[in-house]
Amino acid sequence: MAVSYLVHGADESYYTGKLEAYLRAKGIPYDMRRFGPASMRHCSKHTGVVQVPQVECSDGTWLVDSTLIIDYFERLRPEPRIDPKDESVRFISLLLEDYADEWLWRPAMHFRWSYPESARLVSGWLAEHLEEVPLPMFAKKAFWRWRQRRVFVRGDGVDGDTWRSTEDCYLDTLRVLEPIFTSRPYLLGERPTQADFGFFGPMFRHFFCDPTPARIMRKRAPAVHEWVARMWNINPSKVEAAPIPDRLDPLLDPLLEEVGRTYLPYLAATEAAFARREKTVSYQAKGVPWREPVKPYRVWCLSQLRQSFETLSDPAARSMETSLGKEAYGILSSRSTVRVPEVVSTLPIESRDQTRKPVDSWWR
Numbered sequence: 446m447a448v449s450y451l452v453h454g455a456d457e458s459y460y461t462g463k464l465e466a467y468l469r470a471k472g473i474p475y476d477m478r479r480f481g482p483a484s485m486r487h488c489s490k491h492t493g494v495v496q497v498p499q500v501e502c503s504d505g506t507w508l509v510d511s512t513l514i515i516d517y518f519e520r521l522r523p524e525p526r527i528d529p530k531d532e533s534v535r536f537i538s539l540l541l542e543d544y545a546d547e548w549l550w551r552p553a554m555h556f557r558w559s560y561p562e563s564a565r566l567v568s569g570w571l572a573e574h575l576e577e578v579p580l581p582m583f584a585k586k587a588f589w590r591w592r593q594r595r596v597f598v599r600g601d602g603v604d605g606d607t608w609r610s611t612e613d614c615y616l617d618t619l620r621v622l623e624p625i626f627t628s629r630p631y632l633l634g635e636r637p638t639q640a641d642f643g644f645f646g647p648m649f650r651h652f653f654c655d656p657t658p659a660r661i662m663r664k665r666a667p668a669v670h671e672w673v674a675r676m677w678n679i680n681p682s683k684v685e686a687a688p689i690p691d692r693l694d695p696l697l698d699p700l701l702e703e704v705g706r707t708y709l710p711y712l713a714a715t716e717a718a719f720a721r722r723e724k725t726v727s728y729q730a731k732g733v734p735w736r737e738p739v740k741p742y743r744v745w746c747l748s749q750l751r752q753s754f755e756t757l758s759d760p761a762a763r764s765m766e767t768s769l770g771k772e773a774y775g776i777l778s779s780r781s782t783v784r785v786p787e788v789v790s791t792l793p794i795e796s797r798d799q800t801r802k803p804v805d806s807w808w809r
Contacts, residue, residue: 450475453488454498456650457570459553460511460546461498463646467515470637471522472681475500481574489803492794496805506793511646512542512749515639517792525684527638531691533761534633537768538690539753540704541632542643543746548708549644552615553651554597556658559608563655564590602737610733615658619666621699626668630675633697634690637679645676693768705769707731712747713776719744720783741786748785751777 450468452475454461468475478484480497488499492509500508508514519528529535557563565586572585580588603611622644625632632640652658653673662670707730718726718739727736754762754777766774790797 449503451478451501451503452476452498453478453480453484453501455480455571455574457567457654458497459550459646459650460496462650463546463642464498464500464511464514466645466649466676466679467511467518467527467642469677470527470642470679470681470684471518471525473518473522479574481577483577491797492789493797493801493803494789494805495803502793506795508792509789509794512546512639512643513789513792515642525681526689527636527642527684529633529638529690532757533764534638534690534693536753536757536761536765537693537697537701538633538638538640540750541640541700543750544704544708545640545643545647547743547746548711549614549618549647550597551601551603552611553647553658554593554601555603555608555611556615557651557655558590558593558598559603560657563657564594566656568593600738602735607733607735610731610735613731615652616661616665617703619662619669621703622669622672623666624668625696625700626666626672628696630672630687631690633693634688636684636687636689637676638690641676645673649673649677698768701768702770705773709747709769709773709776712743712750715739716744716747716781716783719786742788744781744783745786745788747776748781751779751781754778 450473452461452464452468454464454477456479465475465477480488485495485497488501488507489495491501491507492499494509496509498511498514500514502508508517515527519526529538557567568586568589569582571589572582575585575588578585622632629635631637632644648662648669652662653670711728711730714728715726719741724739725736726739727734729735754765757765762774762778765777769777
């Protein structure tokens with residue numbers, strides 16, 4: 446009997462949207478269950494993680510973390526393939542997926558919760574997830590606005606000094622993506638890769654759907670807007686009909702320069718602060734000083750990128766110095782001096798240590 450999949454997630458969720466697009470592209474059937482307090486207790490009992498999405502498999506196993514889930518399915522059901530065969534293209538695809546997953550999170554949360562129009566709309570959607578909580582609707586909406594701003598906006602370093610830089614992250618991303626999607630259907634070529642699904646997370650459920658950033662996208666980047674719809678309309682036959690990307694072209698240069706100049710140094714600063722057992726990390730990005738909580742998950746992200754980098758042949762590895770810059774090359778080619786935090790067990794998860802308290806992977 447074939448295994449079936451139940452996705453515990455949300456229509457508003459960054460990473461749920463990313464995972465859904467991937468499952469649709471691969472032709473993997475699934476059912477959705479909207480998260481709530483009871484469903485999160487159910488999930489975390491089995492996985493030890495309080496987050497969405499999580500996948501409950503009919504054989505009793507579980508899948509968590511959108512990046513690891515995609516990697517799992519690429520091994521379990523490799524066709525139609527979204528994993529590039531060329532080693533350099535594959536590494537860049539994984540790097541861009543990670544960048545979109547982690548670096549675009551801040552502007553996505555800022556535009557959603559700092560602007561009243563978007564905050565009112567999305568707090569209403571999220572309030573519906575608390576139907577089992579005996580509070581009036583206005584109180585549930587107020588809870589979500591207070592919690593998300595405290596944790597994911599002000600708590601993530603967005604204030605009067607960094608507000609503009611946060612928004613520039615989104616605007617600059619649109620600027621570099623627009624010529625790419627004007628010239629081809631997907632980030633690296635004619636077929637979607639991990640990079641497309643990574644960018645789809647913030648671009649779909651936040652920037653495409655939330656009123657304030659959606660207006661900006663429609664005005665400034667219609668080709669990006671079209672790509673979002675294309676990603677949601679994808680299916681296995683469309684993937685199979687397109688060639689797998691096998692080279693990198695100059696249209697990617699501005700995006701790769703930004704990743705090398707900003708994101709990888711941020712990951713390195715986070716790792717250094719984590720090694721010193723500090724609670725916050727300070728760094729420079731886009732000419733602005735930042736201070737935010739140390740997120741051990743992102744120490745794990747850097748370790749995963751280094752593992753992928755280590756598999757590259759010497760010519761491919763050296764080409765990354767040209768694409769990403771010397772500082773980025775040094776970060777990727779160096780070895781971690783810290784004990785990398787454990788994120789999840791190898792997928793699928795069959796059982797977990799019940800003595801450990803469930804955690805939100807972003808903060809662990």
